Structures are given as C-alpha cells and as structure tokens.
Amino acid sequence: MLLTLNAQAANQKYVIHISTDDARTQKIVLNNAANLQKHYGIDNVEIVAYGPGLSLLTQSNKNTDRVESMAMNNITFSACHNTMKAIKRKKGKFPTLTRWG
Structure with a gap:
C-alpha cells in the first residue's frame, strides 16, 4: 500500500505501533519510520x-539517542496513557520516560 501512495504521501499521517521490548523489533520500527520520512519526504510520522x-x-x-535524533527531525513519539496508568497501578508511580515520550 505504501508504494501506491507516493503522490499522496504528503497528505497522509503514518502511525507505527510498537508493543514489544524486543530490541531487534524496536530497531525495525525506528528504521521503518525513518524510511517513510526519507522516501516520502513527510513529517507526519508517529x-x-x-x-x-x-x-x-x-x-x-x-x-x-536515536529516538532523540528522530524526534528532532519531526518524527513524533507517543506513550500510551493506558499503559502508563497500568504501570502506575502496579508500581505506584508513572514510568520515567525521555522527554520525547
């Protein structure tokens, strides 16, 4: 589907989710986001x-460091509020995230 959106890419918002702490999978997600931005020249990647x-x-x-660099290049990072609330219930406090999270 992404290959067919080349002309429309600037008007699209791309959201990629990550639900695993596996370092290899996280690296792939970061690579995919960077590739979307690089190949389509878009800023609407989250x-x-x-x-x-x-x-x-x-x-x-x-x-x-890579997350920080990507955030400074207009890739948005968001933390799921439900996950954060669940961690607070379990551990008594919200997790400490980078300023980009």
Whole structure:
C-alpha cells in the first residue's frame, strides 16, 4: 500500500505501533519510520509505544539517542496513557520516560 501512495504521501499521517521490548523489533520500527520520512519526504510520522513497547521511550533503552535524533527531525513519539496508568497501578508511580515520550 505504501508504494501506491507516493503522490499522496504528503497528505497522509503514518502511525507505527510498537508493543514489544524486543530490541531487534524496536530497531525495525525506528528504521521503518525513518524510511517513510526519507522516501516520502513527510513529517507526519508517529510511533506509538504501548505495553512492553513503552521501554523504547525510557532513558535506559539503548536506542535513546536515536529516538532523540528522530524526534528532532519531526518524527513524533507517543506513550500510551493506558499503559502508563497500568504501570502506575502496579508500581505506584508513572514510568520515567525521555522527554520525547
């Protein structure tokens, strides 16, 4: 589907979700977002992290520098509020996320 949207890409918003803490899968998601932006020249790319995927947006994640760099290049990162509330219920506080999360 993405290949057929080339002319319309600037008017589209692309949302990619990540729901795993698997480092390889997180890297693939970051690569996909970067490729969308690079190949289609769009700024409407968002990565939504939920469940275990929320780890992508934590300071301890090994991709923190890349997330920061991508955020500075207009890729939006969002943390699922339901996941954050569930963590607060379980641990007594919200998780500490990067400023991009």
